[in-house]
Amino acid sequence: MSDLDRVLARLDADLDPALERLFASLRFRSISTDPAHAADCRACAGFHAADLRSLGFETRVHDTPGQPIILAHRREGKGTSALFYGHYDVQPADPLELWESDPFEPVLVTLPDGTRAIRARGAADDKGQFMTFVEACRAWIAETGELPVPVTILLEGEEESGGASLPAFLDAHAAALRADIGLVCDTSMWDRETPAITTMLRGLVGEEVTIRAASRDLHSGYYGAAAANPNRILARILADLHDDKGRVTLPGFYDGVPELPESLRAEWDRLGFSDAEFLGEVGLALPAGEKGRSALEQTWSRPTAEINGMTGGYTGPGFKTVIPAVASAKISFRLVFDQDPQAIRESFRAFVRERVPADCSVTFADHGASRAVAFDTSNPAFAKVRAALAEEWGREAAFIGCGGSIPVNLLFREKLGMEVINAGFGLADDRIHSPNEKYDLESFRRGARSWARILAALARAH
């Protein structure tokens, strides 16, 4: 029995204690965007640091201006050295009333199709995912006393809230972080049977805009029409962001956005993606973005503007005839190819200012920015990882795009000069960022097995 076979057998045998460890992590309310949960983030970081120390990782919890960052090393082994990245913070869990169980009390549930899943906030994004890598390391160490390759693990706590602390941290610790390849487990499979390596990710600009009009809330009877209504001003701005073809109207928005190369379009066409199935799964039918482009193209290779939140005036039960003093919205732009986040932020702010009457005011909050990224799949580590995934799943891993933004990808390349392999085991129906987030038990079990194989593959010379 080879080392790898014993490692795989141990992973299967130790699934229950692995789940217990994951559940312990999921109980931490590590919501990084909400200052009320700072202590929960710190406690969660402490939990994972202790776990990594117990595996013999040289581990340190680094304070940052935001949430702590964990850095852990095991420097044995030869072959391709790896820097693994995960994030222990999670999205807010609201609306709480839509959860079928407490978002911070993980449970194992059987879904209508008979599959079993771990339900909790963060089950898939990203605690369940990064723990597949940690469990693979644990099994290697338990069976062989070491890892096949040198491994550094970086766990951050601000991925869901702009990630402001990470760039400076990478600058400060560049030497300790250098590795042959970056590994990230925060993406999805192509489908339940087909593993995937995500090679293109969209960038992100997060903006919050607040419009202020009168010095106080007003009675809409006494002031209606005469007094500026920030809800109306904001609605106009938000509506103006798209034209009737679904294109974003910001000046310069499409600068640096080429049409998809024919070769990539052909590869994606072979995936047999179905708009109807993709949208049907969430109760929709019509791609809502740029007319004449498929949902796959819209989400993988086209830039977008989305209103993530808006609020103004009375939104409680019943009715209140008020003209509010303030209205605000949170807007995110997803970027592709060579779009410049700073130029887009400035274009947006100018666009808004043009539409605010002279007697009203506007303020902006910057909720982070990252460029889009595409990796060089000719790097030999891609072939090794692809082979390891094929061994586990019995199918070639698809090279895919991703509509989401995982800013660490760009940071690793720009600051540490490395390519990154995004191999994740999430599924499209994991409901990340939504109520009843889940991670399939098979994603967790076979994800860990996949990483065990990948570590072995990286140790091989070719």
Add this chain to the structure above:
Amino acid sequence: MSDLDRVLARLDADLDPALERLFASLRFRSISTDPAHAADCRACAGFHAADLRSLGFETRVHDTPGQPIILAHRREGKGTSALFYGHYDVQPADPLELWESDPFEPVLVTLPDGTRAIRARGAADDKGQFMTFVEACRAWIAETGELPVPVTILLEGEEESGGASLPAFLDAHAAALRADIGLVCDTSMWDRETPAITTMLRGLVGEEVTIRAASRDLHSGYYGAAAANPNRILARILADLHDDKGRVTLPGFYDGVPELPESLRAEWDRLGFSDAEFLGEVGLALPAGEKGRSALEQTWSRPTAEINGMTGGYTGPGFKTVIPAVASAKISFRLVFDQDPQAIRESFRAFVRERVPADCSVTFADHGASRAVAFDTSNPAFAKVRAALAEEWGREAAFIGCGGSIPVNLLFREKLGMEVINAGFGLADDRIHSPNEKYDLESFRRGARSWARILAALARAH
């Protein structure tokens, strides 16, 4: 010393106990729009019923499908019989953090200009106002053992929440309610020195619209652009409600809206209204309604559409990259002259439905409707009341319009066949429906004195 002089002297002497009675009423959280406060509304009704009984009014608290209605009679005296209307319910007090003191713990404060005022939710709208009438009755009864004219007092508890119960109540009690004239104390003076009788009031249509798209909240990276975003759909609908001249775009919206008669325009011109002053008081400068019309015309005689509240997606601290499943808005239309509320509601709903994609859905909630109303000022009671106000204030009362809607006016005329005199003592800076609502102590004191004089005037033959 005449009866009236003794009554006025008593009102001045008994100001402190009158304030205590008002404060006791203001402590009830009688927020009719919020089901959580149903018991508070009932308790407030009970308090006022007991007070009226103590004055010898034959008083009954009537249950309704909503909040209780108080009906109280004293049938002595000759001359013009009066039906007085007030409402004991109040608007919600949020945002609570903007109040300088507890909205339901009334306090007497000295304002920066040296005037004294009662600060509490409902101080002006409408508890302080209707208690001026009750205190006038109390003083007449204390000094003379009776009222100069037959008086019925009707206090309802749903004025701030659509007033659904009042129409059926008026139908059922029409005989008991019949009187020569209706009196309402829920409006404002022209300015601090000039009393006013409001002879035109706008109508109201209240609508709530809810747009649903995906079956759950989605990650805006994975679904952005491809999945319909209800925030974007709603923003488009709300923006489309006005054209770039500030006109409401609903088909048929201006049916039944004539230009202002020249005579009325001339009378309003004489008031010397200043847009700059009116808007400057609340920190604004530019009339935001139909271009080419003054703020006075916009608020008194032009119909409007206002977004009173809108919400969708994540609106908490920080940022959440979500595409929400639902977004909603509360919208009110103020009506003038002969606009038909039902036609406008239907036009709005058709307008919205046209703009909702086929794979999304929309639902509506009806938050009440009333037509606009203008009273016949040739009714002799107007001259009597105008004379009584001139005696108290030393100035002719202005006949003015009002942008707000007081649906009881139309109901009294349509169901009971009576004209209504709206004589109120509020001021433009009373912040009704806003944090730090107040009612000037002089409004309260001289309001009661005004009603004492009006009761005497109504008893006169001409």
